Amino acid sequence: MKIAGVVLAGGxxxxxxxxxxxxxxxxxxxxSRAVTLLQNAGVNDCFVSGDYEGFNCISDQYxxxxxxxxxxxxxxxxxxxxxxxxxxxxxxxxxxxEDCQHILQQFTSLEIQGVYYQDxxxxxxxxxxxxLTGYLxxxxxxSYKKHRSLYRLLKQLKVKGICKNERDAFRFENTNTxxxxxxxxxxxxxxxxxD
Numbered sequence: 635m636k637i638a639g640v641v642l643a644g645g646x647x648x649x650x651x652x653x654x655x656x657x658x659x660x661x662x663x664x665x666s667r668a669v670t671l672l673q674n675a676g677v678n679d680c681f682v683s684g685d686y687e688g689f690n691c692i693s694d695q696y697x698x699x700x701x702x703x704x705x706x707x708x709x710x711x712x713x714x715x716x717x718x719x720x721x722x723x724x725x726x727x728x729x730x731x732e733d734c735q736h737i738l739q740q741f742t743s744l745e746i747q748g749v750y751y752q753d754x755x756x757x758x759x760x761x762x763x764x765x766l767t768g769y770l771x772x773x774x775x776x777s778y779k780k781h782r783s784l785y786r787l788l789k790q791l792k793v794k795g796i797c798k799n800e801r802d803a804f805r806f807e808n809t810n811t812x813x814x815x816x817x818x819x820x821x822x823x824x825x826x827x828x829d
Contacts, residue, residue: 744763
């Protein structure tokens with residue numbers, strides 16, 4: 635089974651006021667940390683949904699449609715060479731290798747459409763098949779905004795939901811605003827002091 639890693643980094647970062655992918659934690663950008671995380675989880679080939687020099691990037695074909703457009707572009711480009719995509723967002727900086735590895739372990743067969751963490755959506759692993767590419771193609775061309783919902787995709791395609799351990803919930807927090815970023819930095823500092 636050949637799995638591609640995908641980092642969703644094509645957003646406009648309006649709430650943050652600056653590109654989230656370029657924020658740094660221990661001298662590494664969130665984008666480079668996310669790619670390294672996927673590689674450390676065992677995914678060799680990693681791609682970035684966005685436009686960043688020095689990375690294997692896949693640009694959206696439809697602008698301003700959110701993560702569904704990134705998934706559509708990546709699925710279209712990767713489906714001929716890979717069986718599935720392991721997807722993480724760039725703005726989940728405390729995510730751990732074991733969180734991605736757990737998703738990979740739960741994905742035991744291409745007979746299922748994929749696996750995701752309930753309540754938080756990402757990380758998400760989706761099978762690259764006609765069901766997915768057809769759904770995404772319809773979603774990005776639909777005039778209904780609700781058709782571009784990730785939750786709708788997961789429900790319609792019957793992607794398998796798994797639970798995260800509640801004590802690890804902090805690792806799945808998104809960093810979308812300056813306040814959330816400061817909270818992330820504080821949490822990270824506390825984590826380091828316990829090691």
